[in-house]
Structures are given as structure tokens and as C-alpha cells.
Amino acid sequence: MELLSENKVAGGWHRRYQHDSLNTQCKMTFAVFLPEQALRGQPVPVLYWLSGLTCNDENFMQKAGAFKRASELGIAIVAPDTSPRGEAIPDDPENSYDFGLGAGFYVNATQAPYDKHYQMYSYVSDELPTLIEAHLPVSDKRAIAGHSMGGHGALIIGLKNPTRYQSISAFSPISNPVDCPWGKKAFTGYLGADSTAWQAYDACHLLRQNEGDKKAPILVDQGDADQFLTEQLKPEALEQAALAADHPFTLTMQPGYDHSYFFISTFIDSHLDFHAQYLK
Numbered sequence: 077m078e079l080l081s082e083n084k085v086a087g088g089w090h091r092r093y094q095h096d097s098l099n100t101q102c103k104m105t106f107a108v109f110l111p112e113q114a115l116r117g118q119p120v121p122v123l124y125w126l127s128g129l130t131c132n133d134e135n136f137m138q139k140a141g142a143f144k145r146a147s148e149l150g151i152a153i154v155a156p157d158t159s160p161r162g163e164a165i166p167d168d169p170e171n172s173y174d175f176g177l178g179a180g181f182y183v184n185a186t187q188a189p190y191d192k193h194y195q196m197y198s199y200v201s202d203e204l205p206t207l208i209e210a211h212l213p214v215s216d217k218r219a220i221a222g223h224s225m226g227g228h229g230a231l232i233i234g235l236k237n238p239t240r241y242q243s244i245s246a247f248s249p250i251s252n253p254v255d256c257p258w259g260k261k262a263f264t265g266y267l268g269a270d271s272t273a274w275q276a277y278d279a280c281h282l283l284r285q286n287e288g289d290k291k292a293p294i295l296v297d298q299g300d301a302d303q304f305l306t307e308q309l310k311p312e313a314l315e316q317a318a319l320a321a322d323h324p325f326t327l328t329m330q331p332g333y334d335h336s337y338f339f340i341s342t343f344i345d346s347h348l349d350f351h352a353q354y355l356k
């Protein structure tokens with residue numbers, strides 16, 4: 077891992093690292109916040125934050141205002157990029173914001189030409205935690221959270237790996253990607269036209285499938301003034317699936333909030349407090 081930068085913040089350190097990824101077969105950049113406790117040699121739990129469309133490792137760290145509470149709670153935060161990057165990485169032929177670079181959708185692509193590099197599911201759920209736990213002063217207690225496309229990523233990665241993550245949270249997640257325009261476009265491109273293959277990456281489907289004992293609790297916040305709410309996000313489908321599966325789940329509709337980081341920064345402390353209950 078190569079250290080790209082470091083800045084002291086809230087008594088801890090914000091760092092950016094780059095490394096060669098086996099899964100995505102390119103250099104990947106991620107950001108990490110390490111609270112002071114970690115630097116005193118006390119291994120701390122990690123919250124993985126997955127960002128949304130067009131974002132990279134920097135958006136959450138610059139805009140969410142999460143450091144002070146994470147520092148108080150002694151939680152590290154890791155924010156990966158949202159797709160493979162570089163000259164050699166195939167992008168959307170139409171250069172749209174919702175497919176290709178900055179829009180990996182946290183799946184393992186099976187369709188050429190995306191299958192070689194777009195392996196974001198394995199990268200985030202396996203390669204990155206292994207790397208972090210080998211090189212940084214963190215414990216193996218993990219939680220996962222995200223926004224929009226990253227909220228979808230947090231839900232599916234948490235639900236597919238119930239023993240690896242203690243808790244899951246999301247702001248404005250794409251809750252039922254098999255049934256919304258962003259999800260249909262991305263899953264067709266990465267996974268092919270047969271929609272039965274899409275279900276393995278759909279949170280509503282995964283909730284209905286999960287018959288095991290371990291059910292990581294889920295917290296979702298959604299602004300009711302979000303322009304994407306009805307067509308793309310569909311939190312009520314997630315709520316129905318969680319209810320049917322008897323999965324611990326809380327959805328809070330927040331009046332007046334939109335899809336932006338103004339919303340996330342308003343409620344990020346309550347998400348950190350939620351995860352802290354299960355990470356201790």
C-alpha cells in the first residue's frame with residue numbers, strides 16, 4: 077500500500093492509500109479515518125462507507141462531517157472508490173454518469189468488456205477488508221453503510237455476508253435495483269439480459285432468501301423531498317421485504333431532505349451511534 081496523503085483531524089488521522097488490486101486488476105485508491113485510539117495501538121472496529129454514483133473515495137470524507145463522532149466512538153472509517161479507474165478501464169460508450177467509471181454498482185460483472193475489471197463486490201467484501209486488517213491497527217469487527225448506489229452496495233454486501241458485518245445502514249439506498257431504471261441499466265450491462273442473475277445483487281430478494289440465524293440489523297434514512305425517491309429508490313419495497321423476513325429493520329422518512337450530502341451530514345452521527353452499539 078502506498079500512502080498518498082495524511083492529515084490530522086478530530087484527534088485522529090485521515091489518510092489516502094493506493095494499492096494494486098487483484099480483483100479489479102488496476103490500482104485502487106481508498107481513504108481511511110483512524111481515530112486516536114488506533115494510533116495508540118488499540119485495534120478499533122471499522123465502518124466501511126460505500127459512496128454513490130459519480131463519487132470516489134473523497135466525497136464522504138470531505139462532506140459528511142463524520143470524524144468528530146467517529147473519534148468519540150473509536151471507530152475507523154474506510155471509503156473505497158466506486159469503480160475501477162484508469163485509461164485501460166472500459167467506460168459507458170455513452171459516457172453517462174450511471175454506468176461504467178464511478179458506477180460499479182458493487183457487483184462482479186460477468187459481461188465483456190466489463191468482467192475483467194468491474195469486480196467491485198469481491199473487492200469491497202473481501203480484498204479490501206483483508207488488506208486493511210493486515211496493514212492498519214483495526215480489529216475484525218466491521219459494519220457497512222452507504223449512500224444511494226452505495227446504500228444498495230452496503231445492503232447487498234451486508235446481507236450476503238451476515239457473519240462478516242455486525243450492522244448495516246444506508247442513506248437513500250437503491251433498494252430494489254432489479255425494478256428501477258438505474259439498476260436495470262447497470263445489471264444488464266454488467267450481468268447480462270437474463271434478469272434471474274440480477275437477484276443475487278438485489279437487497280429485497282436477498283432479504284427474502286435469508287433463512288439463517290444471523291440477521292445484521294439495518295437502519296435506513298430517506299429524505300421525503302428526494303427527487304429520486306419514487307422512480308429509483310423505493311424504500312417501501314425494502315421495508316416490506318424486511319417485514320416479511322422478520323429482519324431487524326428501521327426506516328425513517330426525514331421530512332424536507334433531498335438526495336445530497338447536506339442530508340447525510342445531518343444524520344451521520346445517528347448512523348455512527350447505531351453501528352457503535354453492535355461494534356463494541
Ligand SMILES: CC(=O)Oc1ccc2c(C)cc(=O)oc2c1
Binds near residue numbers: 127128131135225336
Ligand atoms: C457528492 C454527491 O452529491 O454525490 C452524489 C450525488 C448524486 C447521486 C445520485 C443521483 C445517485 C447516487 O447513487 O449517488 C449520488 C451521489
